[in-house]
Amino acid sequence: MEVKAYMARLGQQARAASRQMARANTGAKNSALLAIADAIQSSRDALMAANKTDLENGRNNGLEAALLDRLELTPARIDNMIEGLHQVAALPDPVGEITDMKYRPSGIQVGKMRVPLGVIGIIYESRPNVTVEAASLCLKSGNATILRGGSEAINSNQAIARCISQGMEQAGLPAAAVQVLEITDRAAVGELITLPEYVDVIVPRGGKGLIERISKDARVPVIKHLDGIxxxxxxxxxxxxxxxxxxxxxxxxxxxxxxxxxxxxxxxxxxxxxxxxxxxxxxxxxxxxxxxxxxxxxxxxxxxxxxxxxxxxxxxxxxxxxxxxxxxxxxxxxxxxxxxxxxxxxxxxxxxxxxxxxxxxxxxxxxxxxxxxADGFEYGLGAEIGISTDKIHARGPVGLDGLTSQKYVVLGDGQIRV
Amino acid sequence: MEVKAYMARLGQQARAASRQMARANTGAKNSALLAIADAIQSSRDALMAANKTDLENGRNNGLEAALLDRLELTPARIDNMIEGLHQVAALPDPVGEITDMKYRPSGIQVGKMRVPLGVIGIIYESRPNVTVEAASLCLKSGNATILRGGSEAINSNQAIARCISQGMEQAGLPAAAVQVLEITDRAAVGELITLPEYVDVIVPRGGKGLIERISKDARVPVIKHLDGIxxxxxxxxxxxxxxxxxxxxxxxxxxxxxxxxxxxxxxxxxxxxxxxxxxxxxxxxxxxxxxxxxxxxxxxxxxxxxxxxxxxxxxxxxxxxxxxxxxxxxxxxxxxxxxxxxxxxxxxxxxxxxxxxxxxxxxxxxxxxxxxxADGFEYGLGAEIGISTDKIHARGPVGLDGLTSQKYVVLGDGQIRV
Known part of the structure; x- marks a missing residue:
């Protein structure tokens, strides 16, 4: 019940923040991305210390070597997170793009405007750099996001979350637009994927088992990538x-x-x-x-x-x-x-x-x-949140556009239907 | 169990037919649409007779006047079905359209090709003309479809289904690409919306209650339209x-x-x-x-x-x-x-x-x-399968494009990743 209430509160905050994010201009979003990069740069010691705790806990819990490797935040990996934030800041803003504007015989002009999806839930496993990657793509595309990383990376992810909050606030954007779960309770995932009123889409990143489990239980659309045969x-x-x-x-x-x-x-x-x-x-x-x-x-x-x-x-x-x-x-x-x-x-x-x-x-x-x-960077998307093997919504490498939708825009001069 | 087996068989046939439909050229699809129109024209008496049975059953079962009105196939409504088929034949074929083809620094050329979704399940209520409308849009967009109309329209829908089969066969396309359920068992809907291996998307057309029920239980993506406030x-x-x-x-x-x-x-x-x-x-x-x-x-x-x-x-x-x-x-x-x-x-x-x-x-x-x-015709989509209030995949009036997806096309000259 506590988990339920906790997740509902996160969801409400995310929904409210998503409205502000949808209106945020390109400059503010880019400022936030660069401020997060700066916060990470000046928190290197804190990040390494938090990561050390995770690594020690992992070793004590008998985590296998491959997972420990993915969990580790090396100085080079922190450099990569900072570089990634700069790259996302440099990408064109997908939000607000108007296309296909055409006059119709009735005199109205009809086109499409690219808009954020709203609230995106990301569920991932050990790599803490996914926290920054996913947050930056959701931020740039004007979405609010709820991030649920692996329990083995909880300290690293919380340290990263503090840098993100700091950057958001510095740019005048709502810190609740990027929320990293503070609890590792497995029930939290079950809640996150069954809150259609607060979450618009789930992007799971991890092994096939995780993705199949989430797809099976989700009451929210899932952009998923099963296997690559x-x-x-x-x-x-x-x-x-x-x-x-x-x-x-x-x-x-x-x-x-x-x-x-x-x-x-x-x-x-x-x-x-x-x-x-x-x-x-x-x-x-x-x-x-x-x-x-x-x-x-x-x-x-x-x-x-x-x-x-x-x-x-x-x-x-x-x-x-x-x-x-x-x-x-x-x-x-x-x-x-x-x-x-x-x-x-x-x-x-x-x-x-x-x-x-x-x-x-x-x-x-x-x-x-x-x-x-077959890769978002090679295809020129500039970034990639994952590769979708679905047909609905996004197919293949998913970049910023895949985190948006399009609404119709109609411009008239007093037209009515006859 | 019989319903389960029946639906699985329909699903398998639809999946197989969808492969043929995806390859069908524009000429064959248009021939089928026009052949269906001809079959309806020459089956007017049979359609009216089947519809008379439905209307009599409806009256005996105490169907309310508004539903009886929607159920009725008048000569004018049959004219409209025929006219609708000609209109869909005249629309441009969305399938195979290649866009955004660009060279990348690696030398590969990357673009997107519009492709059918695969198998579309349509669940609707009393109006038998929806059978033709929905079938024609799915056909033109290269999809196979499974149609489940209201039980009160079963005779009318079966008579229409025979015209559709006749038209498909005449054009050399698989009749199984358009299957209208022959049973009215409610369990059939439950099966149809939980067969992700055979059905790619569900489009419910009907009241809010129907759509909420389907969305709640579906294991397949649903393009839905709840209310219009x-x-x-x-x-x-x-x-x-x-x-x-x-x-x-x-x-x-x-x-x-x-x-x-x-x-x-x-x-x-x-x-x-x-x-x-x-x-x-x-x-x-x-x-x-x-x-x-x-x-x-x-x-x-x-x-x-x-x-x-x-x-x-x-x-x-x-x-x-x-x-x-x-x-x-x-x-x-x-x-x-x-x-x-x-x-x-x-x-x-x-x-x-x-x-x-x-x-x-x-x-x-x-x-x-x-x-x-806010309407597919007014927006210039040429036709409309419904209006989506979802954000994922299709938003607003859904025309032929909403029944398709896009895959990436990569053209190379022997390029490898370095």
Whole structure:
């Protein structure tokens, strides 16, 4: 009951602050971002001390090494938070942009104005720098936000929250526009995602388990990103050099990221030529290969892929390979097994490229480019709150525009309906 | 259990058909729309006979007169269905439109392509013409659809469904792309809104009770339109003639529609001048007035408005009136009581107009125009599946674009991430 009351109070404060934020001008929002950067700069010692407490608690609680690493605030990571705030301040303000203004036969002029969504709830895990990243994007897009970080980062997040409040107040904006939960009670998440009167959208950032749990229980729209089972299809008319470069880059550039390739599809007429060369390159990176029968005839050392492999996001140096008869088989495989994140065709054939772009139903479809490009910065969004695998509202990398909506604006001169 | 299996089968068929529809070219979709129009034209007798059965059943079950009226298929209404199909065929195809294609420093070219949402579930009440309207918009936007009409219209809807199937098959498109439920079991709705694997979005069309129920239980995103509590604010610097024309039109042009004005706000310095003139005009239309204290000092015959009145969508010749001190009070009232549908300011003051457009958080904000213009046709969308009072995905009148999403398209020349 206490958690319920606490969350309702946060929600009310956020809703009230969101009205002020929607009206805040670009200058005030940018001043706040820079003031937060300054507050972080002058609180480096306090941030490191708070983070040290979290790290010690984590070690005592047996947190695994990877999580401890993500939890740690190094001087370089604090530099990055400050740099990120400056970058967001430099981005164009999406709010108030008016587009498509047109006269109608009735004499009214109709267009659309970009507006904030209102209150955004962010639920994330150990990395404390997400607190600053998410807060800065919500602030710039004129939204109020309620942030719920991992319990293991509570001291770091509270220290960051103090810097944010300080910056907001200095710029004359309501501190309640960015609220970081002070409690680690799990029930708080349950409340946050079931308060449609105070929260307009939830953005969960974390593992698939967290996101599935939240989507299942939410009574508020969720912008979500489940897994990234991305494909590269090497067509019969692929340029072999481009094909090999892209297939190697998409798998080995980074393993633990959602836009890494997990399954490679190869047209049967070029499999004999391409696969042995590729296997050599993957061997240099110690990538384990799991292939279909035809793949294994060409690469005898490759282990047998099972049905499960086509469904798996490895996030590791493992790659599933399947030889396919034609573009239709490739598209069928992708539309069946892909997580609709990012899929690429390598081909010089205009018609097949055009078909792939049209018929593959994923948030990013590519021709002759590595899946690793599916990213807000690479796409020119300037920043990214996440990558959506939903179709509704925002699809693919979500930048500032994804945190806004559009309302209709009608300008008249006394017009009435007849 | 049978309903569960039946709905799952419909869902699977819809999902499979949606893949074919996403690839269907504009010509095929338009041929289908025109073939459906022809099928309806040549099935007029069958449609009237089926509708007669529904009307008789309705009368025997004591259906109220207003519902019987909405249920009836007159020759004129059949003409309208046919005309509507021709209009949708004439609209530009939203699918495949590529926008914002730009080169990035990495050498890739990034843009967005408009794509269908997939499978759309439509849940509606008695009017059988909604079957054709909704099917045609989903078809044109490349989606598959599952339609669940009111049980009182089952025979009419099945007769229309046969015309739709006939038209689809004639154009070589899958008949399963438009499926009208053959059962009237209420459990079917419960299934339809909890099948995220087969259904991408639900559009409920009906009363507030239906929509609230669906939103509460849905496990699929819902594009919803709750109530339309629309405001006209007459500012101190309003042109009196425009103010009176707009206030009369917004209330009296049609009463039972969501974009009718329900509350009038008047600046205190012009209330003495405007309200008596307005009261005369409303008296001609027998509109009942309910006012705040200040209103009642000017219009002694007006009954007293209670807090409830500010919250009420009358959909009737009743109007609540409040005198306000300034623009801030008007905006406060609107942001508190408005259903965020459509709100208008009447003013000649540039700065106040600009503030109203920015600060009122509704799906349509207007200056010097009747709220009655909030409509897909008036806005030039060509058609309208409904008006959304949501902020996520679609806001305001929803046309073909609202039934689509956008995916990213990346064109490269062998680029890899470095």
């Amino acid at each position: 991305c494909h590269v299809y090497i067509d019969a008319e692929a340029d072999p050099e481009k094909a090999i470069n892209i297939a190697v880059n998409a798998k080995t550039h980074r393993y633990g990221v959602c836009n890494a390739m997990e399954t490679l599809l190869v047209h049967e007429t070029v499999a004999d030529l391409i696969l042995p060369k590729l296997a050599e390159r993957y061997a240099e990176h110690a990538v384990e290969l799991r292939g279909c029968e035809q793949t294994r005839r060409i690469l005898p050392d490759c282990t047998a892929a099972t049905e499960d492999d086509w469904h798996t996001e490895y996030l590791a140096p493992i790659l599933a390979i399947r030889v396919v008869a034609d573009l239709d088989a490739a598209i069928d495989h992708i539309n069946t097994y892909s997580s609709q994140h990012t899929d690429t065709i390598v081909t010089e054939n205009y018609t097949l490229a055009r078909r792939f772009l049209t018929e593959v139903d994923s948030s990013s479809v590519m021709v002759n480019a590595s899946t690793r490009f | 629309c405001h006209v604010y007459i500012d101190a610097e309003a042109d009196p003639e425009k103010a009176i024309n707009i206030a009369v039109n917004a209330k009296t042009h049609r009463y039972g529609v969501c974009n009718a004005m329900e509350t009038l706000l008047v600046h205190e310095t012009v209330a003495d001048l405007i309200l008596p003139k307005l009261a005369e005009r409303y008296a001609e239309h027998a509109v009942e007035l309910r006012g705040c204290e200040q209103t009642r000092r000017i219009l002694p015959d007006c009954t007293a408005a209670t807090e409830d009145d500010w919250h009420t969508e009358y959909l009737a010749p009743i109007l609540a009136i409040r005198v306000v001190a300034d623009l801030d009070a008007a905006i406060d009232h609107i942001n508190t009581y408005s259903s965020q549908h459509t709100d208008t300011i009447v003013t000649e003051n540039y700065t106040l107009a600009r503030r109203f457009l920015t600060e009122v958080d509704s799906s349509s904000v207007m200056v010097n125009a009747s709220t009655r213009f």
